[in-house]
Amino acid sequence: MQRLQQVHVCADPHAVAAAALAYIVRLADDSRKPGAALHHLCIAGGTTPRTLYSLLPAAIDLRNVDLWFSDERMVPPDHADSNFAMVQQAYLQRALHPPRVVHRIAGEHGATAAADAMNAAAASTPGGLTFDLALLGVGADGHTASLFPGDAAFVNTNPTGAAFVPARDGARVSASFERLAAARQVIFVVTGASKASMLAALPGSDLPAARLAAALGPRAVWLLDADAAAQQ
Ligand code: 6PG
Numbered sequence: 127m128q129r130l131q132q133v134h135v136c137a138d139p140h141a142v143a144a145a146a147l148a149y150i151v152r153l154a155d156d157s158r159k160p161g162a163a164l165h166h167l168c169i170a171g172g173t174t175p176r177t178l179y180s181l182l183p184a185a186i187d188l189r190n191v192d193l194w195f196s197d198e199r200m201v202p203p204d205h206a207d208s209n210f211a212m213v214q215q216a217y218l219q220r221a222l223h224p225p226r227v228v229h230r231i232a233g234e235h236g237a238t239a240a241a242d243a244m245n246a247a248a249a250s251t252p253g254g255l256t257f258d259l260a261l262l263g264v265g266a267d268g269h270t271a272s273l274f275p276g277d278a279a280f281v282n283t284n285p286t287g288a289a290f291v292p293a294r295d296g297a298r299v300s301a302s303f304e305r306l307a308a309a310r311q312v313i314f315v316v317t318g319a320s321k322a323s324m325l326a327a328l329p330g331s332d333l334p335a336a337r338l339a340a341a342l343g344p345r346a347v348w349l350l351d352a353d354a355a356a357q358q
Contacts, residue, residue, distance in 0.1 A: 128329035130339070132347040135355040139317040142349050143178040146261065146315055149347075151186055153259055153311070166251070167225070168194040168260040168301060170271065171209025174315050175261060179216035187223035192251070196262055197272035197293070197300040198231035200240065208233060231299050237292035241299045248289035248305075255289050257309035260301075264316050266324050268333030272300035279303075280334050303334070307341035314339070317351040325350070326357035 136142045153164045167188070169175065182188075199207045203214070210230050218224060229247050232240045248255035262270050272293040273280040279293035284302050293300040306312065314335065316325060328336045339346045350358070 130325065130329055130348050130358065132344065133350060133355065133358060134347065135350050135352060135358070137352055139174070139177055139351050142315060142317055142351050143175075143181055145349050146175075146178045146313055147181050147185055149313060149349075150182075150259065150261070154186055154188065154191065164191055164258045166192050166194060166255060166257050166259075168196050168257040168262075168306075168309070169213065170196045170261055170263040170315075171198070171212060172263045172265075174263045174317050176212060176216050178261075178315070179213055182217045183220035184222055188221070188225040189223045191225050192227045192229060193225035194229045194255075194257065194301070195231050196260060196270075196306070197298055198233045198240070199298055200233040200237055200296065202234040203230060203232075205233075231290070233299070237296040237299050241288070241290045241292050244290035244299065245288050255305070257301075257305070258311065260306055260309040260312045262306070262312060262314050262335075262338075264314055264321065264324070264328075264335040266320055268324055268328060268331065268335050270314070270335040270338055271306060272298035273303055273306075273334040273338070275333055303338060303341075306338055309342070310345060312338070312342050312346045314346060314348045316348065316354045319353040319356065321354040322356045325354060 201207050203210045279291045289305040291302045
C-alpha cells in the first residue's frame with residue numbers, strides 16, 4: 127500500500143498552523159541565500175488555512191514577496207465565498223509588513239478575463255512565474271486549488287502552459303497543474319477527521335492532489351493534524 131511521503135503530524139489544527147507558519151518564516155528569512163529566497167508565495171483559500179493566515183500579520187515580513195492565490199471563485203472581492211475576502215480579513219488588512227504585490231484573481235470579471243489577467247501578470251514576472259512556495263489545501267474529494275477530479279481544468283492538457291486556467295465551467299479560476307507542479311516547495315495543509323479516508327486513498331490514485339504530489343516528489347510536504355492522519 128502506497129503512503130504519503132514527507133508527512134508531519136501535529137496535535138491539532140492550531141499546531142498545524144504554527145508549523146506552517148514556521149516553515150514560511152524560515153523560507154522568508156532565507157531570503158539572504160540566493161535561490162532559496164521567497165519571492166513568489168501562492169496560498170490557498172477554503173477554511174483550513176484561515177488560522178495560519180490570522181497568525182501572519184505580526185509574524186512575517188512579506189515586503190519582498192508577491193502574493194498569489196491558488197484559486198478563486200468568480201465572485202466580487204467582498205463576497206462571503208471569496209478567497210481574497212477571507213485572506214483580506216484574516217491577514218492583509220492587519221499585516222504590519224504586507225506583500226509587495228497582491229495578485230488578486232478578479233472574480234468579478236468572470237473566469238476568462240480573470241485568468242487572462244493573471245496570465246498577463248505571470249508573463250510579466252521577471253524570469254517568469256515560479257512559485258517559491260505554494261500552500262495548498264485538499265478537499266474531501268481529493269481536489270486541490272480548483273483542480274477537481276474529472277474537471278477540464280485538471281483533465282485537459284494545457285498547451286499554452288498557462289499559469290492560471292478557468293475551472294468548474296467558469297465558476298472558478300485555478301493555478302494550473304503545470305504551474306503548481308513547477309513550484310519549488312509545496313505544503314499541503316490538511317486537518318479534520320473528514321479528510322482521513324481521502325488521505326488514505328490518495329497515494330497512487332489519479333486524484334488531483336495525488337497527481338500533484340507525485341509530480342512534486344520531495345518538493346511536497348504534508349502537514350496534517352491527528353484527526354486527518356488517523357488512517358495514515
Ligand atoms: C478553495 C480552496 C480549495 C481548498 C480545498 C480545501 O477555493 O476552496 O482553494 O482548494 O483548499 O477545498 O478546503 P478546506 O480547507 O475548506 O477543507
